[in-house]
Amino acid sequence: MVTPPLRPAALPPAGLPGLDPAWSRLVRAPDSAGVQRTWHLLDTAPGAGEDDVAGTLVCVHGNPTWSYLWRHLAAAASAAARPWRVVAVDQLEMGFSERTGVHRTLTQRTRDLANVLDALELTGPVVAVGQDWGGIVVTGWAAEQLERERGGAGRHRANGGEARLAGLVVANTAASYPADAPPPGALRAALLPGVLPLVTRRAEVFLRTTLALPKPALDVRVRDAYRAPYRTADDRAGIEDFVADVPVGHDHPSRPALDAVTAGVDRLREAGLPALVLWGPRDPVFGEGFLRDWRRRLPGADVHRLAGASHLTPEDPRFAPVVLDWLGARLEGAAPPVTTGTAAATGLGAPRLWAALEERSEDEGPAVVEVRPDGTSRAIGWSLLARRTRELAAGLEDLGVRPGQRVSLLVPPGADLTAALYAVLRVGAVAVVADAGLGVRGLTRAVTASGVDWVIGVPKALAAARALRWPGRRVAAGPVSDAVLRATGAEATLLDVAERGQNRLAGGAALPAEPAGDAEGAVLFTSGSTGPAKGVVYTHAQLAGLAVAMGAVIRTGPGHPLVSAFAPFALFGPALGATCVVPAMDVTKPATLTATALADAVAASGATSAFLSPAAVVNVLATADDLDERRREALAGVRVLLSAGAPVPTPLLQRVRELMPLADPRTPYGATEVLPATDVSLSDVLEAGEGEGTCVGRPVPGVVVGIAPLDADGAAGDDVVAAPGVTGEVVVGGEHVKDHYDQLWATHAASVRVRPSEELTRAVGAGRWHRTGDVGHLDDAGRVWIEGRLAHVVVTADEVVTPVGVEQRAESVDGIARAALVGVGPRGARQLVVVAEAETAVTGPVGRTTVAPPALSRRVRHATGRNLAAVLLVPALPTDVRHNSKIDRVRVAAWAERVLAGEKAGRLA
């Protein structure tokens, strides 16, 4: 049967950016109706056998794009050490494939795809890859292919080979689409009667809108390339038909086909097909709800969110590397293997976090002491805390909180938070802990990204949750009026929840079964000082192990009350049986802790230990003169003083010791991924003396520290050694290391990609490894020295330079308050530059960048031993929000690059 095409298939014009003309082929095959049609497709290795390539990626575009969408993946897959063949099809009516005039439904599209792929006689492993509605088409095809393989209907080729479905990669697409759901926001207007043909076919509105989604914007030549096959209204008829095929409502003709695809997803899950879900979170069409749906339907899938990316995910420069990384790890068994998703069975020996609480249910002694600004306090006993936790657990279950659901807790430290947290853990839900130090935007991103099902928060937090459209049902903490409850959209207060629980327990109901040790327990967010905050997942067992490790470092436990002015650490107190004292302060702003408030907290509880953030230490010292004799005496009784989160300068610690002469101030080193890693006291620091970087002491019990040496390009490889004097990335191993990053498969894979020496492998035992992203070295005495961030290492023509040691020596020069070492210029010719906050005596006009005078520049060069191209003095260096101490050297470097090129660069911070 021959039907003349409205527009025959054609090869794309030459010169489209990034598209190799050699990839383009025209292929003839019957369409779903049996009519011979011609497809345009990209094929990077036509006729390649299983010896030539690792397999084939079958890539399907959505609407209104074409196979051009896959050019980055095609290039990267071709360039891989073991290449993958990329076959990217232009669907009929789309791209440079034939215009037939047929309105194609989802069923037809899926069958069209199967037919053209049959014509290619693919052999070996095949991975289905799709974005937007192409993801739905290719998922449908994959499910059918699975059935064919099972039925033994795999077509035997002339060459004896056979295609085998090996994986699924989907990006910003749907696994299901409820019939009663409204169309995605961006499509709603387009689907109004009469509007559709106007915006899709007659004008280029839909096309141009889609192409405007990526951030940063696509190059105009790339946008033109996308538009190339859609010049005329007739060319664009397929775009209109594709949108019209979105099955909105129960009666849409493609509804059964879409439901069949959803059923296919279930079959793919049952078959254990390896899957990767890649997501651009800034997508107005396929939003977070679609990602949650994928995670629900394919719980075993690896998920990677590309922070900042939009709808056209394959345009993001990180897309192709993540896909190839994943193919290597999951389908080619690339060594070393990576662990994700499932926890190693570690920490199982430690009791669950709530065990200590339950043991003390008869204990009337104080569990949590909240100190008020006037110095008076409120003590909550163990028995009350234990009872309240049980009631909340029962009430939360009654409300509908289920194991595995995620619960964001936005409650200030104190008894309420403690009870709510332990209740959430007890029912098997996952506590999401992100503190206000991230700022509202960072917090919104964190809560949204972690896909929370519930938000428990104070009214202010719930109001933000509502205004910023955070997901999840809401529960209000604290005394809340009905009006406030309504205004925040909360369905209950914690008090209501506790009452419900009380009633249930009184009625003889038991608490739900305890969660398994390897189930997810908590998602803790990093500070975000090095890019968007990442969610760090710990299992219940790992949390228990973490509490034990923290207890050993804090030296707290029954009979050793702890004053905690650093939110995350207050939470482990109850697990350790230690009384937790919350001083009067705004815990979201550590610098609000005064010496008086700290002394009152110590006096109220007879505490012997205190845990402060570095900013709190600074303010306590600054307000020490306000202490009266009684409070001075109270502080003098503190025996253990810890500060963590950022380095604390030695002179400050020496002043702390003047206030607390019995304490040897300690500054454990760690990260959200490994809390704690090493521990060091002031006397250890003084004993260690001068060295390259900051001495952070020796590994805490259960932790092993190794170094991945830097090469001549300043990069750290996979090998990890324990040799002293070698500078490289600091790699930490231990049983309380994070389980994985939340929905950041590639980030996690990179963070555990290590080849430790035999010695280290023996030492770490059952522990897991984590690359910290810090650089440093070990000394002969086994101490760890931190020299900066890996991303801040500068490679000049002559050497690889780590920043911290150079900065410390620069700061020893009179006139320099705080310094950042950065590099400017191209690779191979890079020059070192110090950008510094000056002591006022040497600064020029306020707010101006000043080149240090020759004499000061010389002194800094001599002190640092480096031939610095420039010493620039600025009013302020950019630092992290949480600690105001971690310098954003990447930003400083970019700024210095412009300033030293003679360009206008604006203010640095």
Add this chain to the structure above:
Amino acid sequence: MKVLVTGASGMLGRETALALARRGEDVRVLQRRPAGLDGVEEVLGSVADAAALERACAGVDAVVHLAAKVSITGPHEEYVETNVRGTERLLAAARAAGASRFVMVSSPSVAHGGSALVGVGTTPADPSAAHGSYAVTKAQAELLALAADAPGFAVVAVRPHIVIGPGDTQLVQRIADRARAGRLPLLDDGTALIDTTYVDNAVDALVAALDRAEDVHGQAFVVTNGEPRTVAEWLASICEAAGVPAPARRVPSAVAKVAGSVVERAWTGLRVADEPPMTRFLAEQLSTAHWFEQRRTREALRWEPRVPLEEGFRRLAAGFEPR
């Protein structure tokens, strides 16, 4: 080895001739006025004079060509005559005399316009990109010289960038004089990085180029100390060495470029002897970065700068002291 050094009245030419003589070479110099160098044979004349060039080249094995019209104003034709035709004539005379090596002393400005240069390598001379008569004609001259490279006649182009040293009347003295008179502004904040070369290092590089000519012929090399500094620090260091106050007045570079451009044209039209207070060229030089990648140069010439910039400024200061 008998070596001819042209342009020995300038600092770099003089020091190069003396360095070669100290090494035991048989050195002859060519310039218009007596240079008065000990142990060096002198031929008086200009590169415009074919007969003088024939005399100067007689019997030489090698030529180091520094003679040029170096300025920022004046009629273009004068630059062409000295820099382009002069080089052409010298190349012919040197080849006729049987010389086998020719070091063409050029300038990084032959390859670049007014854009910022940040750690760039040595790229080919480009008269169409170069700004100003000096750079344009030096670019043409360098292309002529490298085109003359042939078996038995090894040509190397060396481009020292901003040479400073004691007794330099070209740059250091002018900066000091202007600063003393309060006529030296900082453009913007003076934060652009520039490369400079201490004279001894430039001399070493020219001698190295002479020695390595057989192996690296046909190529050009930018030569600097490899220690870029901000314009502000560099000018302040010169002022410090000269014992005069550092510039404190700031002028926006855009204003300076426009003003410089106007003044440049007016000055050329007036044909006055003194140099204008600001030219577009100077404004560009003092407000945009220009520093260079040096690894290739150092490896090819097997040369390293012996005198670090800091030591160079100390020697500069010592040179000012008797005044």
